[in-house]
Amino acid sequence: xxxxxxxxxxxxxxxxxxxxxxxxxxxxxxxxxxxxxxxxxxxxxxxxxxxxxxxxxxxxxxxxxxxxxxxxxxxxxxxxxxxxxxxxxxxxxxxxxxxxxxxxxxxxxxxxxxxxxxxxxxxxxxxxxxxxxxxxxxxxxxxxxxxxxxxxxxxxxxxxxxxxxxxxxxxxxxxxxxxxxxxxxxxxxxxxxxxxxxxxxxxxxxxxxxxxxxxxxxxxxxxxxxxxxxxxxxxxxxxx
Numbered sequence: 001x002x003x004x005x006x007x008x009x010x011x012x013x014x015x016x017x018x019x020x021x022x023x024x025x026x027x028x029x030x031x032x033x034x035x036x037x038x039x040x041x042x043x044x045x046x047x048x049x050x051x052x053x054x055x056x057x058x059x060x061x062x063x064x065x066x067x068x069x070x071x072x073x074x075x076x077x078x079x080x081x082x083x084x085x086x087x088x089x090x091x092x093x094x095x096x097x098x099x100x101x102x103x104x105x106x107x108x109x110x111x112x113x114x115x116x117x118x119x120x121x122x123x124x125x126x127x128x129x130x131x132x133x134x135x136x137x138x139x140x141x142x143x144x145x146x147x148x149x150x151x152x153x154x155x156x157x158x159x160x161x162x163x164x165x166x167x168x169x170x171x172x173x174x175x176x177x178x179x180x181x182x183x184x185x186x187x188x189x190x191x192x193x194x195x196x197x198x199x200x201x202x203x204x205x206x207x208x209x210x211x212x213x214x215x216x217x218x219x220x221x222x223x224x225x226x227x228x229x230x231x232x233x234x235x236x237x238x239x240x
Contacts, residue, residue, distance in 0.1 A: 006039045006111065012062050016113050019060050021088040029123055029130050037115045048104035048112070055093035055100050057114045061085055064110025065181045068102045069189075079189035082107060084181065094120065107182040160191045161201040162229050165210070165217055173223035180215040 008016075013034060016022050022030045039062065042048060048059065051070060059066075061083050068081045068089060080102050083089050093100050094117035124130050155163070164187070168178040180187065188198040202212045208228050209220030219225065 006041060008034060008037070008039050008113070012039060012111070012113065015062050015086050016060050018086045019088050021058065021060060021091065021115075025130050026127065029127055032123070033115055033119065034113075036119055037113050040112050040114050042106035042110050042112065044106050044109050046106045048106060049090075049100050051101065051103040052099045055090060055096075055098055055117060057116055058088060058090045058094050058120065059104070060088045060113040060115070062111040062113055065107040066110060066112070067105045067107040067182070067186060069105070070102050077189070079186065082182070082186070082190050095124075097121075107186055157191070157193050157197050158201045158204055159229055160193070161198065161205065162225050164191060165219065166222070166225055166229070168217075169219065169222050169225075171222055172226075174221065176219045176222050178217050178219070180212075180217060183215075 016034060017030065022033065025033070042064075048066065049057075063085060065082055065084045066089065067079060068083065069077050069079045071077055081089070089104065090100065092098075097117070120130075165178065168181070169176045170178075184198055185195050188195045191198065193201075202210070208224055210225075211218045
C-alpha cells in the first residue's frame with residue numbers, strides 16, 4: 001500500500017497529539033494508540049485507500065496533503081476534503097466497521113500515522129470515555145463539510161481563492177510568500193470551480209497585490225487580503 005514504513009519521531013508525536021483525535025483522548029489512551037500505530041510514507045498520486053474499501057484504519061497526516069474524493073456513476077470526480085498536517089480522516093467509516101465513502105490519494109508526498117480501527121474499537125469498549133474523543137473528531141469533520149457547502153453557496157469564486165490563500169499565510173499583516181500545496185486543478189476542485197475559473201481569479205487578484213508564479217504566491221500585504229474578503233462579502237450581500 002505505501003512505499004515504506006518509518007518510525008514515529010518526537011516531531012510526529014507532537015503533530016499527532018495536536019490532532020483532535022488524540023488531543024481529546026485520555027493521555028494514557030493516546031499514548032497506547034501511538035505506541036501501537038504505524039507511520040507510512042506515500043508518494044504523490046499514490047492511493048491510500050479506494051472508495052468502497054472496508055474501513056480498516058484511521059489516519060492522521062504528519063506531513064503533506066491528502067486528497068479525499070468521490071467518483072460519481074458518470075465518472076466525474078468531486079473533491080470532498082484535502083486534509084493536511086495534524087488533521088485526521090477515516091474515523092466515521094472505521095468506527096462503524098463500514099466502507100470508506102471516498103478515495104484517499106496522496107496529493108503530495110506525505111507521511112501518515114495509521115491507527116488500526118480494531119484497536120480503537122477495543123479501547124472504546126474497555127474505556128468508554130474515549131468515545132467522546134471519537135465523537136469530537138467526527139463532529140469536526142461534519143462541521144467542516146457544512147462550512148464548505150456554505151462557502152460554495154455564499155461566496156464568490158475570487159473570495160474563496162483569497163480565503164484559501166489566507167489559510168496558508170503564517171502572518172496576519174505585511175508581505176508574505178506561500179507555497180501552493182498541490183496542483184492548481186486540485187485547488188480548483190477543492191474550491192468548487194473549474195481550473196480556468198481559478199486562473200481568472202488569480203489574474204483578478206493582481207490588483208490587490210497577489211502574484212502567482214507556478215506554485216508560489218507572493219502577497220504584498222496580508223491585511224489587505226482580509227479587507228478584500230470583507231468588502232467582497234459586503235458587495236455580495238448588497239446585490240442579494
